[in-house]
Amino acid sequence: MPEHTRYSVAALRTFAERILVEAGLEPGEAALLGESLIEADLRGIGSHGLTRLRTYAQRVQTGVVQAGSVPRIVREAPGALAVDGCNGAGVPVGVTVMDWCVERARTQGSCFATVCNGNHFGIGAFFTMRAARAGMIGLAMSNAPASMVPAGGKRPLLGTNPLSVAIPAGTSPPLVLDMATSTVAQGKIILAAKEGATEIPGHWAVDENGQPTTDPQAALRGAMLPFGGAKGYAIALIIDVLCSALGGSAPSTGIHSFWDDFERPQNVGFFMGAWSIAHFMPLPEFHKRIDALFTTLKSSPPAPGFDEVCIPGEGEQRRAEQGRREGLAYAPAVMADLSALAQEYQVAFIEEGCDA
Ligand SMILES: NC(=O)c1ccc[n+]([C@@H]2O[C@H](COP(=O)([O-])OP(=O)(O)OC[C@H]3O[C@@H](n4cnc5c(N)ncnc54)[C@H](O)[C@@H]3O)[C@@H](O)[C@H]2O)c1
Incomplete structure (x- = not known):
């Protein structure tokens, strides 16, 4: 597999925050949500990282999530x-x-x-x-x-x-x-499908008929299986x-x-x-x-x-330490989505490099 470009954690966080602020979140809310997405990517949980930025932003922009709301x-x-x-x-x-x-x-x-x-x-x-x-x-x-x-x-x-x-x-x-x-987060199948994978392990999900499946699309039409039955x-x-x-x-x-x-x-x-x-x-x-x-x-x-x-x-802690040192890399489909998002929200794209 070709080596993907690495991006510094600070640059990724700034990018995520800017998109979320453009979508309508208060700066403090955007900072926490951006930090959570980068923390997920650092810990190796790509299913819950920047791949979701578009949807989080869209939910705020459409008003289905209330920006600036304070819990009571x-x-x-x-x-x-x-x-x-x-x-x-x-x-x-x-x-x-x-x-x-x-x-x-x-x-x-x-x-x-x-x-x-x-x-x-x-x-x-x-x-x-x-x-x-x-x-x-x-x-x-x-x-x-x-x-x-x-x-x-x-x-x-x-x-x-x-x-x-x-x-x-x-x-x-x-x-x-x-x-x-x-067995695993459903986001892992969504991300696998986004990255073009054609096969997933057979114990993750069932198809629409309740039969175990290795096809990510059939799994997304079907349902996840509980871990440990x-x-x-x-x-x-x-x-x-x-x-x-x-x-x-x-x-x-x-x-x-x-x-x-x-x-x-x-x-x-x-x-x-x-x-x-x-x-x-x-x-x-x-x-x-x-x-x-x-x-x-x-x-x-x-x-x-x-x-x-x-x-x-x-394992997650080790991955996070490495990511902080060396920066984070993303699959081309995720980068293409982030690049399109930068254009849509008129935000400067992420600069390459690492913090160290
Ligand atoms: N917000 C939501 O609605 C939602 C829904 C589902 C999952 N999630 C998130 O998705 C993420 C991924 O979930 P997952 O179940 O796919 O995670 P996972 O299967 O990658 O890991 C689950 C746990 O097992 C531990 N683990 C894995 N291998 C180990 C080993 N060899 N020895 C010791 N411990 C080991 C990990 O440290 C982790 O704590 C989580 O962060 C979860 O919070 C969020």
Whole structure:
């Protein structure tokens, strides 16, 4: 495969922010959303990076996402917030709510929030890593438009409802679980199709008849499969319950498409929050214990065909460090789309090079 041009993280972030501001977002909102997209690309989650910039911008420009909207606490008790996202852009709303939880957890030990009237929040790790940086354990979940079959079913009734948990460690990097409850995020099939792939692994999705398929187009007409069969289905359902029944958002079956519905707000729900470690265990003792756990895992012998045992999030962290050093590269289809976007919004295109 030919080596693609690399672009500096700073230049990519500036470009994304400018497009989003031109589309109508406030500068602060655009900065957070742009940062989340670049963070996704840095972590190797291309499905949730700049490839989505056009759609995020279009959703703001058409007014189906409300620019400048500030989330509102509608019910509050110690450790519990019920928040109305007021149809604001998902990333800034999620950041505001996570920061409220972290602040309250400092004195209360923990705080969890539901969010209704939300929009696509991108990668869950963007929020949970904020809590981990504050010395807390972060949790973030969201429901999403129905695109995944329940175990044993052939109709899509649940979203690929993501789940992220981030746990800070002492000397080791944090543990960051960030996953779709489908075998992989549906965005990976959308990106594969955009890049011209003709085949995907057979355990990712089913076609319209509920039969496993390796054809990305048939998979997009069909539905995703839950990870781990009935277990992934159960977790996706629990997330839908927390977001919709508890939080007041639409259930997955009532959430409108991020990609092609520019008339009706999505009404996505989030469930997020933070535990303050120091309220449960003195921080230095926790760090000692978690480092010992990770050392045991890291020093264990790899199975045939593997180089090492990894801590969840370790691969993403390594990729991010490399991307910050060397810049990020994109497939030609993604670059062509970004270049067209630059023209449409009259924004200077991204300069080549890296920050280092
Ligand atoms: N906003 C939404 O509606 C939505 C919906 C679905 C997914 N997403 C996002 O999509 C992204 C991708 O999800 P995915 O399920 O395709 O991710 P993935 O399959 O790439 O990774 C899932 C998790 O497994 C861990 N992991 C992978 N290999 C490992 C190994 N060998 N050892 C230890 N840990 C390992 C990763 O660190 C990660 O935490 C996530 O950021 C998620 O938040 C968002």
